[in-house]
Amino acid sequence: MYLYFIEKQAHRSQQCLIHRKKNNQYGKTLTSTLARLSAHLSEYQHIFRNRTKIFFDKAERYSQGIVQSQMRNIERISEELGTDYYQMQHFISESKWDAREVVNQVAMEVSTVLPKRKLTGLIIDESGWVKKGDKSVGVGWQYCGNVGKISNSQVAVFACLSNGDFASMIDTRLYLPKDWCDDPPRCQEAGIPEDSRVFKTKLELAADIIRHQISCGISFDFISADGYYGNDAGFARTIESLGYLYMLDLHSDQTIYLEQPELYIPERKGTKGPMPKRLKATTDGISVCNYLKTLDSQQWQKLSVRNTTKGVLTGDYHFAKVHIWDKATDQSEQRLLVIRKTKSGKETVEIKYSFTNANLEQYTPEALAYMQAERFFIEHCIKEAKDILGLDQFQTRKWLAWHHQVALNFLVSSFILKEKLRCFEDLPLLSARDIKDWITFQLYKELSDDQMITKMYDRHLKRQMDINYSYAKL
Helix, strand or coil: CCCCCCCHHHCCCCCCHHHHCCCCCCCHHHHHHHHHHHHHHHCCCCCCECCCCECHHHHHHHHHHHHHCCCCCHHHHHHHHCCCHHHHHHHHHCCCCCHHHHHHHHHHHHHHHCCCCCCCEEEEEEEEEECCCCCCCCCEEEEECCCCEEEEEEEEEEEEEEECCEEEEEEEEECCCHHHHCCHHHHHHCCCCHHHCCCCCHHHHHHHHHHHHHHCCCCCCEEEECHHHHCCHHHHHHHHHCCCEEEEECCCCCEEECCCCCEECCCCCCCCCCCCCCCEECCCCEEHHHHHHCCCHHHCEEEEEEEECCEEEEEEEEEEEEEEEECCCCEEEEEEEEEEEEECCCCCEEEEEEEECCCCCCCCHHHHHHHHHCCHHHHHHHHHHHHCCCCCCCCCCCHHHHHHHHHHHHHHHHHHHHHHHHCCCCCCCCCHHHHHHHHHHHHHCCCCHHHHHHHHHHHHHHHHHHHHHHHHCC
16 A cells, blocks of 8 residues: 655655654554454454354454464464463364354455445455475465475465555465365365365366355456466356456467457368368467567557556556457457556566456556556465465464464454555555554553654655655656
8 A cells, every 4th residue: 555645747846744744643543553453353253152152352362463473373372472272272273163254254344445446356366385294284286376386385266355555355265186185084184074175276266256255245346367367268258257347467378369260170181081170260379478579669558557666657558459269168259458568677678468358448548457457466465464464374284273264364454454544644654564563562562652653653754765766766
């Protein structure tokens, strides 16, 4: 989340609010953060109970531990909060509270509080983390994007809602490799419900998330995902069949046709040999990266997309109606190709390719560019969930424990979103780490309120100076 007080046309003569004055009210909206966290958690207390017990106190303590502990596992959280380890272990691993109910309520709350200033995106991505051993649910030798290679890891598909510069996690599905689903004793040992032991690809899990969010009444305008999902024509068709826009990234080797190809089976040449069975296209296809090389400077338009800490994200955009040949169905389909070129250094140019079912008759180039750029926020949300809230630090092994811990992580993430929105006018540069530090400070009171605010102010001042420096070069 960023707010910039410098207009491009007059950036040399203007200064941002944080530079002009540090008044006595700066940061005061944070003074009640801990009380607001308790109020936020209390909205979910009806979930943390069964017929004979109420265990909301464990949920509250664990959620506080997610924020203030450096290592977010049950042992460390119990140790730092002075709670009974075995009670906390039972709460996470055995208690029968419904993690899905927590996640559903989080999704509804995020959908409600998220600003509606621009188009709202449901952004899909997967993430993984390295694990040791073979007992943790879903663990296996598989590609782990976190390390960029095949490793012994857990992988899950995640979804966030985003609007403008605000976003928060709202759903997930743990990926179970096929060797897990084919091993009933192993699934039984990990506590995987029988109806969840059916193998599903990550594409199928993403589609499940989309359908579930629709069934829950969550409001969004478009769906976005990276090239793994964008290169699958069936996934795009699924989204379109549900009545939604998509903006899906592509791999650079995706083949396109500049004219609609007619598909036919060629005649056999001569009288010998088998009859041809493979379809051919009447026009030649070209990869999107080779298509890029055919474009001249007149076929691009410069657009400003969103603010970043390095200035306004500006890119050169090209839009073209193209066709694809989906060989899984032997059908050709029309798409709008979106290509963006941005400079990521003095000499480095970053290229992004995307397909969308939107069109330039209904949506402006700026709107299409905005939708393409929003995928950044799922990566930001996952990084925040890991670095600030320890999403990748679980040390439990079973299905129920994994889903309980993820649900509580999302619960705290939604609170962080609410705090960013609540404090925006006062603290436009407030980050998840600032909120974590402030809650920890309020719990331990190692500094006075003014000392803590001054510490945060100095950090924000340095951050704003970097932002201003980037804008001064525009």
